Amino acid sequence: MTLLPVNQVLINRFTSLATPGFFRYKFWASAAGSSQETPSSQHLIGVQNLKRRATSQTALSIRNAAAKSARGGRELVRFASVVAELSAAMTQATAHTVDGEIANWLGRICEALDLDRSAIYERDVPGGPVRTSHIWLRKDFPPFPPGFDPEKVASKTTEWIMRGNSLVFSRISEIPPAFEDAKRFVERYGPKASAIMPMWAGNNVIGAASFGRFRSSREWSPQLLEHLALAVRIFGGAIERKQAEAAIRTARSELALAQRRSMMGELVASLAHELNQPLGAILSNLGGIARLLSQGNPEPSLAAKALSNAMEDTKRAGEIVRRVRAMFKGDETQKIALDIGALVSDIARLIANEASHRQIAIRIEIPRSLPRIIGDRILLQQCVLNLLLNAFESIINAAPQHPTVTIAIAPEHLGWLAISVRDNGAGIHESVAGRLFEAFVTTKSKGMGLGLLVTRSIIEEHGGKIWSTPNPEGGTTFTFTLPAERKRTRRESIKPLLNSFPAATGF
Amino acid sequence: MIVLDDDLFICRALKTQLEILGFDVVVFHTAERLLASKITSPNICVLADVYLPGMSGVELCRRLAAEGSSLPIILMSGRDDDETARSMRDAKPIARLFKPFEQIELLRAVKKAIAKKSRHAQ
Numbered sequence: 052m053t054l055l056p057v058n059q060v061l062i063n064r065f066t067s068l069a070t071p072g073f074f075r076y077k078f079w080a081s082a083a084g085s086s087q088e089t090p091s092s093q094h095l096i097g098v099q100n101l102k103r104r105a106t107s108q109t110a111l112s113i114r115n116a117a118a119k120s121a122r123g124g125r126e127l128v129r130f131a132s133v134v135a136e137l138s139a140a141m142t143q144a145t146a147h148t149v150d151g152e153i154a155n156w157l158g159r160i161c162e163a164l165d166l167d168r169s170a171i172y173e174r175d176v177p178g179g180p181v182r183t184s185h186i187w188l189r190k191d192f193p194p195f196p197p198g199f200d201p202e203k204v205a206s207k208t209t210e211w212i213m214r215g216n217s218l219v220f221s222r223i224s225e226i227p228p229a230f231e232d233a234k235r236f237v238e239r240y241g242p243k244a245s246a247i248m249p250m251w252a253g254n255n256v257i258g259a260a261s262f263g264r265f266r267s268s269r270e271w272s273p274q275l276l277e278h279l280a281l282a283v284r285i286f287g288g289a290i291e292r293k294q295a296e297a298a299i300r301t302a303r304s305e306l307a308l309a310q311r312r313s314m315m316g317e318l319v320a321s322l323a324h325e326l327n328q329p330l331g332a333i334l335s336n337l338g339g340i341a342r343l344l345s346q347g348n349p350e351p352s353l354a355a356k357a358l359s360n361a362m363e364d365t366k367r368a369g370e371i372v373r374r375v376r377a378m379f380k381g382d383e384t385q386k387i388a389l390d391i392g393a394l395v396s397d398i399a400r401l402i403a404n405e406a407s408h409r410q411i412a413i414r415i416e417i418p419r420s421l422p423r424i425i426g427d428r429i430l431l432q433q434c435v436l437n438l439l440l441n442a443f444e445s446i447i448n449a450a451p452q453h454p455t456v457t458i459a460i461a462p463e464h465l466g467w468l469a470i471s472v473r474d475n476g477a478g479i480h481e482s483v484a485g486r487l488f489e490a491f492v493t494t495k496s497k498g499m500g501l502g503l504l505v506t507r508s509i510i511e512e513h514g515g516k517i518w519s520t521p522n523p524e525g526g527t528t529f530t531f532t533l534p535a536e537r538k539r540t541r542r543e544s545i546k547p548l549l550n551s552f553p554a555a556t557g558f
Numbered sequence: 559m560i561v562l563d564d565d566l567f568i569c570r571a572l573k574t575q576l577e578i579l580g581f582d583v584v585v586f587h588t589a590e591r592l593l594a595s596k597i598t599s600p601n602i603c604v605l606a607d608v609y610l611p612g613m614s615g616v617e618l619c620r621r622l623a624a625e626g627s628s629l630p631i632i633l634m635s636g637r638d639d640d641e642t643a644r645s646m647r648d649a650k651p652i653a654r655l656f657k658p659f660e661q662i663e664l665l666r667a668v669k670k671a672i673a674k675k676s677r678h679a680q
Contacts, residue, residue: 320639327636331658332571338661339578350578357574364567407564407609408637 127274133163134282141289146296149289157187167192167265172201173258181209192265196240208233212259217248222268244269250283252291303508308381310505311433315378321405322375329368336361377429384427388536391424392417395458398435411446416459422535430509437502438472438529445476467532475526562586562606589613603671608635619649628678630671
């Protein structure tokens with residue numbers, strides 16, 4: 052293994068063509084063509100060109116390199132093992148931990164290479180803005196200047212990097228005129244030596260990474276740069292995965308919102324009625340007060356009672372508006388510790404008018420004490436509401452003697468809570484039973500058939516399962532499970548769901 | 559006066575309002591309970607909601623009419639869709655009220671009920 056100094060700018064294959072006067076033309080012309088190249092060959096071509104130039108033109112540098120090669124070799128070996136560890140760690144990272152991991156590993160890389168600042172820049176959408184997403188700083192070294200934007204301070208250089216090329220310099224004086232914007236920036240704020248490289252994911256550049264040393268200049272061997280490029284590629288893979296998961300999450304929450312809005316739309320008459328009740332009560336109470344006042348307030352205690360009634364009614368009306376508005380909003384999902392019993396009762400209250408309008412009795416069976424669950428209130432309400440409305444629909448089709456929907460929560464079992472919605476309606480026809488949770492499968496005359504699909508997606512997103520079973524006496528029971536909140540003091544392991552609930556084997 | 563509504567807030571408000579108007583008020587939440595209580599005769603009228611769990615206000619109207627009861631019923635509802643309005647009309651109550659209603663409407667309905675009751679007594 053020969054170790055070569057890179058004590059000049061490394062601009063991939065164009066380095067050898069960079070003669071004064073000729074440089075600018077060639078540089079941009081070639082850069083435009085270069086985006087078609089595959090990423091690995093581009094980087095390697097750059098290093099190879101450099102190698103040729105170094106061997107033919109800078110003999111002095113080679114002698115210097117030999118003196119440093121022992122130290123550089125040790126550094127390389129150490130760094131290679133850091134990259135191997137990084138690779139393992141990144142495959143384990145989840146969408147939630149990946150950003151923390153990247154920041155942490157930027158630090159590990161800087162420590163291994165004795166660098167002072169490292170950053171990752173992400174481009175979230177192709178052609179979109181490039182933003183600084185992760186940064187690691189050695190203690191007491193300067194962060195980026197306030198309002199730092201790579202595309203503003205060095206737009207040409209950023210564009211060059213985002214086309215898949217690298218800019219590596221060992222000292223500021225080596226930055227050629229074509230990178231004047233970058234040079235101006237580093238002269239003022241920047242490191243004395245830096246490697247800035249594109250971040251590849253597959254065949255696309257999805258960002259960039261920079262590694263800088265502020266205390267002094269430093270040499271970058273081609274092998275080291277290859278390892279560094281590999282590390283950046285590992286980051287790129289992890290970030291691409293994160294972005295893909297975020298896109299799926301966004302699509303899922305948009306679908307959930309659309310379905311929720313359409314469901315609430317169906318309930319508009321009921322909700323208006325629900326709001327009418329407290330308004331009616333307010334009017335009654337105020338009417339009473341007005342009458343008392345017109346008579347010179349002969350019974351102040353009665354007036355006070357009516358007034359306090361009216362205030363409570365107003366609060367209730369506000370509460371209904373708040374609940375309904377929350378269901379229409381498309382906020383980011385927010386998982387908090389929830390009392391699922393209260394959530395179920397809340398929804399039952401919201402739908403009480405719809406039920407009484409359809410002459411359906413709602414029974415609620417909730418154990419006295421339940422552990423809390425971690426989840427998004429609105430999304431879980433949506434699930435319960437979907438199942439309830441389905442149950443109503445099924446009952447209306449069957450018109451049973453005593454139309455009843457029972458919402459029950461089973462006591463905690465092996466760390467799981469099971470919530471079931473049972474109806475004595477028409478049941479589910481065999482022809483759709485197996486495809487119930489697919490899109491556009493519906494037994495309703497109106498409706499898109501998205502309710503159960505969205506419900507399942509929400510439940511699974513919360514770590515639970517959902518399934519349906521026919522009742523022996525007719526009708527259907529839908530059951531879904533959610534993991535109970537694990538208290539910090541309890542250490543017992545939670546068994547897989549399928550063992551806990553025999554009925555879950557259908558999925 | 560009997561107030562029959564499954565909504566606790568409505569019951570409380572109507573009770574207070576009717577008490578201010580000088581009536582004694584008894585509250586029920588289901589028609590079944592009201593029928594089981596057998597306290598119908600001395601009361602002036604029933605102020606009943608249409609949508610109730612179990613027997614509806616409309617059914618209660620029919621039931622009392624079939625039994626030849628002299629107890630007038632004022633039907634009230636928070637819904638004013640055609641279907642609800644028709645079923646209320648068909649039940650032939652002494653008066654119909656759509657929530658939210660003003661005191662003057664309530665008084666007018668109660669007056670009608672009193673007039674019917676006194677006619678019946680003669």
